[in-house]
Amino acid sequence: MVQSAMQEVFGIAISLGTVNKLRFEASDAVTTCVxxxxxxxxxxxxxxxxxxxxNQANLDGCNPQQRKAWLWVAVTTPHASSRQSRPTQWLPLVTFFEIALTRCTQAAENLLGExxxxxxxSDRHGAYNWVELERRQLCWAHLRREFIKIS
Known part of the structure; x- marks a missing residue:
C-alpha cells in the first residue's frame, strides 16, 4: 500500500524493505515524545x-497467530491548572494511542498506568473495573444509547 502510494503520488519507486526501514526510523525518532x-x-x-x-494480521512479525488486535486510546480533558497563577492557562489536550493483542485489564492498566x-x-468494559467506582464516569454517548433503548 505504501509502495503504490509513493509511486502514484510522488512518482517514487520504493522497495518494501525500504518502507520497513523508514518505519523503524520514524518510530525511533518519536519514541521520546510517545x-x-x-x-x-x-x-x-x-x-x-x-x-x-x-485486523492486525502479522505485518510486523509480532503476531504470528494473526490474532485480533485492539487499538486503545486515552484522551486527557483540558482544564485550568490549579498550579498556575492565571486560571486562563489551560493544560494541554493529549491523545495517546496504543496497539495491543488483548482487551484485558492488563492492557487498560498499561494504557492508564497501574x-x-x-x-x-469510559464505557462499562470490565478491563476498567480496577479503577474505583468513585473515580469512574460513564461515557455520555453510551448512557444516551441506553436511555433511548429503555424508552
Missing part, C-alpha cells in the same frame, strides 16, 4: 479511554 505523552496520561486528573478491534489516580471516563 513516552512523554504516555506519562502525561498516567498523571492526568481526567482521562477518557476506549478501545476498538481491528497507579492511575484520576477520573476515568
Amino acid at each position: 513516552d512523554e505523552a504516555k506519562q502525561y496520561i498516567h498523571c492526568s486528573k481526567v482521562v477518557g479511554a476506549d478501545e476498538t478491534s481491528f 497507579n492511575f489516580g484520576g477520573i476515568l471516563n
Whole structure:
C-alpha cells in the first residue's frame, strides 16, 4: 500500500524493505515524545479511554497467530491548572494511542498506568473495573444509547 502510494503520488519507486526501514526510523525518532505523552496520561486528573478491534494480521512479525488486535486510546480533558497563577492557562489536550493483542485489564492498566489516580471516563468494559467506582464516569454517548433503548 505504501509502495503504490509513493509511486502514484510522488512518482517514487520504493522497495518494501525500504518502507520497513523508514518505519523503524520514524518510530525511533518519536519514541521520546510517545513516552512523554504516555506519562502525561498516567498523571492526568481526567482521562477518557476506549478501545476498538481491528485486523492486525502479522505485518510486523509480532503476531504470528494473526490474532485480533485492539487499538486503545486515552484522551486527557483540558482544564485550568490549579498550579498556575492565571486560571486562563489551560493544560494541554493529549491523545495517546496504543496497539495491543488483548482487551484485558492488563492492557487498560498499561494504557492508564497501574497507579492511575484520576477520573476515568469510559464505557462499562470490565478491563476498567480496577479503577474505583468513585473515580469512574460513564461515557455520555453510551448512557444516551441506553436511555433511548429503555424508552
